[in-house]
Amino acid sequence: MEPYVSRLESEELDDVFAAILSLNDVSECYRFFEDMCTINELQAMAQRWQVARQLDAGVTYQEISHLYNASTATISRVNRCLEYGAGGYRLVLDRMKKPE
Template identity: 55%
Template sequence: MINEKLRNELSDQLMAAVLHLRDTEESYAFFEDICTVAELKAMAQRLEVASMLRQGNTYDAIVERTGASTATISRVKRCLNYGADGYELVLERMRSQEEREKGREVTENAGE
């Protein structure tokens, strides 16, 4: 459920641009150019807050690890509960990739 208020030609162009990034290095280069350091840190913080909320961490633990305000944590929690499921999509894909990579490590180590 995409918020149609966000959708326009410029936003479509931005989303398409992100899809053209091939790896972490390219992502750093693009986001360093397009965002301020504070914006980038805020987005990274919100992603970690979402991950920690999904894992069942308390607000106190999240504040301690991320430095996020309780207002930020509440906003992210609201997005997890009532948002467009963007956090869920990304976190699930990241978790799946981590599991695949761990599986490869176990297989490679077993073969040694």
């Protein structure tokens, strides 16, 4: 896979991502992200991830909205990222599907 060059790339973000990659398990992730993000930011990320998983599984907007209390704007944005975005959702969704 070719290296991805983000329009957001910066030394500061590289440092944040290096910090995230240094975490060893879910417990460490909870500790780090509870300090790093607000509850609303974490809930928004969790909601977007669940929306991406459901869209990938073929669930309808209406069902996703009901399951996760997600607005159609959020669902549309995630779907647009799945279809035309940087490929990050697809990368992780595919990796999580592969048997170990």
